[in-house]
Structure formats: structure tokens, C-alpha cells
Amino acid sequence: MNIGLDMMGGDFSPLEAVKGVQLYLKGMEAPATIFLVGDETRIHPLLKEYSIPSGSVKVVHAAQVIGMDEHPTRALKEKPQSSIGVGFQLLATGQMDAFISAGNTGAMLVGALYSLKPIEGIQRPTICTILPKENGGTGVLLDVGLNADCKPENLNQFAILGSLYAQHIVGIEQPRVGLLNIGEEEGKGNILAQAAYPLLKENSQIHFIGNIEGRDLLLDKADVMVCEGFTGNVILKLAESLHGITKNQRIVNDYFERFDFEHYGGTPLLGVTKPVIIGHGISRERSFLNMINLAQKMIASDLLGKMKESFLS
Amino acid sequence: MNIGLDMMGGDFSPLEAVKGVQLYLKGMEAPATIFLVGDETRIHPLLKEYSIPSGSVKVVHAAQVIGMDEHPTRALKEKPQSSIGVGFQLLATGQMDAFISAGNTGAMLVGALYSLKPIEGIQRPTICTILPKENGGTGVLLDVGLNADCKPENLNQFAILGSLYAQHIVGIEQPRVGLLNIGEEEGKGNILAQAAYPLLKENSQIHFIGNIEGRDLLLDKADVMVCEGFTGNVILKLAESLHGITKNQRIVNDYFERFDFEHYGGTPLLGVTKPVIIGHGISRERSFLNMINLAQKMIASDLLGKMKESFLS
Numbered sequence: 001m002n003i004g005l006d007m008m009g010g011d012f013s014p015l016e017a018v019k020g021v022q023l024y025l026k027g028m029e030a031p032a033t034i035f036l037v038g039d040e041t042r043i044h045p046l047l048k049e050y051s052i053p054s055g056s057v058k059v060v061h062a063a064q065v066i067g068m069d070e071h072p073t074r075a076l077k078e079k080p081q082s083s084i085g086v087g088f089q090l091l092a093t094g095q096m097d098a099f100i101s102a103g104n105t106g107a108m109l110v111g112a113l114y115s116l117k118p119i120e121g122i123q124r125p126t127i128c129t130i131l132p133k134e135n136g137g138t139g140v141l142l143d144v145g146l147n148a149d150c151k152p153e154n155l156n157q158f159a160i161l162g163s164l165y166a167q168h169i170v171g172i173e174q175p176r177v178g179l180l181n182i183g184e185e186e187g188k189g190n191i192l193a194q195a196a197y198p199l200l201k202e203n204s205q206i207h208f209i210g211n212i213e214g215r216d217l218l219l220d221k222a223d224v225m226v227c228e229g230f231t232g233n234v235i236l237k238l239a240e241s242l243h244g245i246t247k248n249q250r251i252v253n254d255y256f257e258r259f260d261f262e263h264y265g266g267t268p269l270l271g272v273t274k275p276v277i278i279g280h281g282i283s284r285e286r287s288f289l290n291m292i293n294l295a296q297k298m299i300a301s302d303l304l305g306k307m308k309e310s311f312l313s
Numbered sequence: 314m315n316i317g318l319d320m321m322g323g324d325f326s327p328l329e330a331v332k333g334v335q336l337y338l339k340g341m342e343a344p345a346t347i348f349l350v351g352d353e354t355r356i357h358p359l360l361k362e363y364s365i366p367s368g369s370v371k372v373v374h375a376a377q378v379i380g381m382d383e384h385p386t387r388a389l390k391e392k393p394q395s396s397i398g399v400g401f402q403l404l405a406t407g408q409m410d411a412f413i414s415a416g417n418t419g420a421m422l423v424g425a426l427y428s429l430k431p432i433e434g435i436q437r438p439t440i441c442t443i444l445p446k447e448n449g450g451t452g453v454l455l456d457v458g459l460n461a462d463c464k465p466e467n468l469n470q471f472a473i474l475g476s477l478y479a480q481h482i483v484g485i486e487q488p489r490v491g492l493l494n495i496g497e498e499e500g501k502g503n504i505l506a507q508a509a510y511p512l513l514k515e516n517s518q519i520h521f522i523g524n525i526e527g528r529d530l531l532l533d534k535a536d537v538m539v540c541e542g543f544t545g546n547v548i549l550k551l552a553e554s555l556h557g558i559t560k561n562q563r564i565v566n567d568y569f570e571r572f573d574f575e576h577y578g579g580t581p582l583l584g585v586t587k588p589v590i591i592g593h594g595i596s597r598e599r600s601f602l603n604m605i606n607l608a609q610k611m612i613a614s615d616l617l618g619k620m621k622e623s624f625l626s
Contacts, residue, residue: 134558134561134562145495148495148502148503148504148506149503149504180547182458182461182542182543182546182547189461189543190461190462190541190542190543191461191462193461193543213546213547213550214546214547214548214549214550214551214552214553214554215550215551215553215554216554217547217551217554218551218554218558219554227547228503229495229503230495230502230503230506230544231543231544231547233495233526233527234493234495234526234527234530234540234544234547234548235527235547235548235551236527237526237527237528238527238528238530238531238548238551239527240527240528241527241528241529241530241531241532242555245447245531245568248447249447249566249568249569251564251566253562253564255558255562256562
């Protein structure tokens with residue numbers, strides 16, 4: 001399998017990306033060939049410095065770079081030879097099986113939505129995050145920001161995508177799906193949640209357990225937690241802030257250690273035809289390693305095939 | 314001043330309510346007469362047991378009780394002699410200056426909205442909560458669940474109400490107002506946030522600092538944080554859960570200790586013509602004490618007069 005990695009994306013690239021690749025290749029199972037997309041004059045010296053054998057990676061030159069603050073659509077149009085632009089060309093034409101970048105998030109989303117198609121039947125692709133559960137488990141929250149305004153059917157589709165992700169990537173056999181809401185009973189909530197509830201209830205592809213509330217997000221109630229991207233993004237960023245706060249408070253605790261986003265590496269874009277992973281701008285070697293591992297798992301488990309199957313008919 | 318307290322509301326009433334009153338009367342400044350609304354046959358023995366002098370309280374008999382799970386509108390209609398029903402009658406007719414209950418939240422809201430009027434000019438009353446800031450400060454978040462779906466102008470009004478609350482109750486001279494959003498720049502966010510931004514920006518009654526994100530909620534960025542009640546309620550309940558989680562993780566930390574809702578007592582209903590405070594069902598003596606103190610502060614600062622003034626013209 002061929003995994004593409006944007007070597008120019010993120011605040012500490014290409015150095016930290018190279019270090020992440022080194023960690024990956026040192027691992028016991030490293031079956032993928034990593035395509036390193038970016039400025040070869042900057043990549044080659046680092047490969048030498050970090051003793052990365054040329055057979056296990058493939059450098060793909062990209063002469064341009066999209067900056068972190070550039071306007072996504074404009075940048076992609078004006079810089080077709082950027083690492084993100086080249087990455088999506090290779091992904092769309094099947095030369096790579098997944099693409100990872102810690103670069104301009106907007107450009108990654110726009111690039112993915114324009115160069116790849118949504119899976120047939122899916123109205124809106126989505127991004128999800130992992131939420132550490134206090135009992136040691138792992139939850140999946142989605143959407144976390146791609147779809148700030150949603151229709152009820154979008155939430156219903158997120159539930160299917162999140163369930164497949166929880167099953168095949170997180171390893172939860174029968175993921176419990178909860179609708180994030182502001183009351184426990186059916187009929188509670190805003191207009192969207194009220195309308196989404198019956199769709200989720202009647203959806204035979206998921207194991208719907210009803211509404212969950214803010215207090216349940218970190219507890220062992222639902223494995224897949226569904227909401228529109230506004231609330232989801234606020235929760236994601238609030239949860240991420242807890243790691244820094246506990247560090248600042250000099251709290252040493254395994255559970256809050258799990259709120260370090262580096263453990264998860266990046267956010268997968270679900271609902272498009274190929275695996276795409278979007279990393280944090282401040283990604284370091286461990287994040288890059290984890291994103292490569294996540295891409296590998298998405299390819300090996302044929303997650304995308306399973307998603308396509310679910311939305312057939 | 315006369316502060317009404319529902320003695321039958323909450324899981325541990327009337328005992329914990331009586332204990333809260335005792336704590337209040339023991340305090341250095343206890344200028345208010347507390348109206349104890351509820352079943353006198355249950356209240357009088359407790360007053361004796363806790364040596365509460367009859368001059369400092371006034372027992373108002375209410376023969377009925379609205380249960381925690383009763384349907385609010387129906388219960389209020391069928392039980393006019395309930396402690397909540399009687400409380401709102403006394404409040405509406407000016408015999409009491411504030412009313413507090415840890416009972417059925419829905420009944421408190423319905424009772425307040427029907428027996429009191431919204432302040433002239435206010436489209437939607439709101440409820441707010443305190444969020445402890447990591448630097449030791451205190452933030453005000455609103456709406457936290459009363460208005461699950463909002464119009465942009467509602468958020469603009471919440472900003473004014475929250476600013477006055479922060480100023481006169483929390484003691485922040487010029488509260489910074491942030492619009493909770495999923496991006497920093499103007500133009501980001503869902504349809505509601507995009508439309509609310511220019512209203513807040515042009516509002517000369519508040520000190521608007523722009524968008525804030527989930528990661529800013531617990532940091533010293535904005536004093537008043539405005540959002541619709543769906544997201545706000547999820548945040549409130551997530552924040553409340555942090556206290557139990559840190560306790561469970563055996564973390565001893567002053568900052569997370571501040572996530573114990575008992576420190577704040579109850580949620581004020583803002584935008585109606587009289588002070589109304591709604592407590593948690595599991596309120597204990599300290600919560601009741603804090604709710605009485607909050608009511609006293611709302612009366613003494615003439616918060617309601619200031620709100621009425623702000624919405625004149």
C-alpha cells in the first residue's frame with residue numbers, strides 16, 4: 001500500500017514529518033511505502049540525516065507550498081504544484097491509497113471534496129475525533145466542524161460513518177450510537193435534534209441508544225456521539241484545552257494525558273472515496289507516526305469499502 | 314428585602330433548605346427576610362430543630378408539591394397551591410422580591426414566564442452559568458439551555474444581559490463579550506453565528522471582542538460567552554462532569570474543585586421582571602445558602618432595574 005504524506009504541512013515540517021516517518025519505519029509492522037510529497041531539496045538532506053533507506057519511501061517533488069493562512073480555494077487554484085495539490089492528484093489517480101497533511105486545513109478539505117467524490121449516497125462528508133472515556137474506553141464524536149449547519153439526514157449518515165469507524169478502526173464490535181442532546185427523552189432538544197431522533201431510531205444499520213447529554217460525553221454511555229459540526233467543534237476544542245490546563249495545573253494523571261491530541265494524530269475525513277487524514281498544524285513526530293498508522297489501518301481494514309457498501313441501494 | 318425559598322423543591326428538601334437558611338442567618342450580613350414556602354407541618358419542626366428564630370423567616374404554607382418528573386404546564390395548572398405556584402403568586406404581586414427553587418426546572422421556567430413578564434424589549438429570557446477560568450477568574454456563559462434554537466438578535470440580547478450580570482453580580486467592570494464560534498475571524502461559523510457577529514459588533518452597550526472558540530471557554534479571553542442554548546447546555550453539563558471525573562481520578566486540585574456546581578448554587582433566569590433562581594435537584598445546604606446570597610445580590614445591586622434601563626428606547 002502507498003501512503004502519501006505532505007512533507008510541507010504543519011508548523012514543524014518537513015523535519016517532524018521526517019522524524020515521524022523514521023518512527024514508522026522502525027516499527028515492527030511497516031508494510032506501506034510512504035510517498036513524501038514536497039520540496040525535494042529540503043527532504044533529501046533530512047532523509048540522509050535520519051538514515052531513512054531510499055527503498056522504503058518515495059520522494060515526490062512539489063515545487064509550491066500552501067501557507068497555513070492562505071485562502072483554501074484560491075491557493076489550490078493558484079498553486080497546482082503545491083504539496084497538497086500534488087498529493088490529491090496522486091490520490092485521485094490511484095497512485096496513492098491515502099493522503100495525510102498537517103497543512104492548511106481548509107485547503108485539505110477543499111482539495112478532498114473537489115478531487116475526490118463523496119461516496120455514492122453520502123450527502124455530506126464529515127470529520128470525527130476520538131474522545132477518551134473516563135473508564136479507559138474510546139468514543140467517536142462527529143461532526144467536529146466540517147458541517148456547521150446540518151439537516152437531520154446528515155446526522156443520520158454521520159451515525160453510520162461513525163459506527164463503521166468505531167467498529168473497524170477503534171475496534172468496538174457493536175458501537176452504541178447516542179444523539180447529543182440537551183435532555184434525555186425523545187422530543188427534547190433543538191429542531192435539528194428533534195427531527196434527527198426518529199431517523200436514528202429507525203436506522204437498522206446502527207445501534208441507537210437514544211439521547212446523550214454533555215455530561216455523558218466522557219463517560220461510558222455511547223461509543224459514537226452524533227451532533228452538528230458547530231457543537232462538535234466546540235467540544236473538540238474544549239476537550240483539547242483540558243490537556244494544557246491539567247499540565248498547567250501540574251496534574252499528573254493518565255486519563256487527562258489522553259487528551260493530548262498527539263495520541264490520535266489527525267482527523268479522518270469520512271465520506272469521500274479515499275482515506276484522507278488532516279493533522280493539527282502543531283503536529284510533531286508522534287502525530288505524524290500516528291497519522292501514518294491510522295491511514296494504514298483505514299486501508300488494511302477496507303473501511304472505505306465498508307462505507308461504500310453501507311450506502312449502496 | 315424579602316426572598317422566597319421553595320422548601321419542597323429538590324431531592325433533599327425541606328431539610329437541606331432549612332440548613333441553608335440556618336447558614337444564611339448565621340452569616341455576618343443577613344438583611345433579608347426569608348419566606349419559606351411549603352408544607353408548614355414539615356417546615357415548623359425543622360425550624361425548631363435547627364433553632365431558627367421565627368422573626369427572621371416567614372413560613373408561607375403551600376399545601377401541594379410539584380414532583381420533579383411532573384409535566385410543568387399541567388402540574389402548575391392542576392396545583393395552584395403548590396410551593397412553586399404560591400411562590401410565583403407572591404413574587405408577581407410584589408410580596409416577595411425574589412424566588413428560589415431547586416424543584417422541577419420546567420415548572421420554574423413555565424411559572425416564571427407565565428406569572429412574570431419579560432422585561433420590555435427582551436424577546437427571550439435566558440439562563441446563564443458561571444464558568445471557572447483557569448487563571449482564577451470567572452466567566453459567564455449564556456444561554457445554557459432555555460433557548461435551544463435562537464435568532465441572531467436573541468444572542469445580541471443575551472450579550473447585554475450577560476454583561477450586566479458579569480458587571481453587577483460577578484464584579485467585572487468592563488466585561489469582554491465573546492461570540493462562541495468555530496473559527497476566529499468574522500464570517501466563520503454556522504448561519505446563526507455569522508449573522509450574530511455584526512449585531513454584536515455594532516452593539517454599543519457591550520464590549521465585544523469577537524469570536525472565541527471551545528479552547529477559550531476556560532481561559533482568560535472573554536468574560537461573557539454567548540451562544541444558543543443547545544451548545545451552551547452541552548458545555549455546562551460537560552463542565553459539570555469534570556468535577557466528578559477529577560474526584561473519581563483522585564485529583565486534588567483547587568481549579569477543578571471550582572467545577573462543583575454547589576459553589577454557584579443555581580442558575581438565574583435573566584430577562585424577566587423579577588429575580589428568579591433555579592437550583593439543581595441535588596442541591597444541599599451550601600447550594601441553598603449560595604442561592605439566597607445570589608438573590609440578595611441581585612436585589613441589592615438592582616440588577617433588574619439596570620436590565621430594564623438597558624432595554625428602554
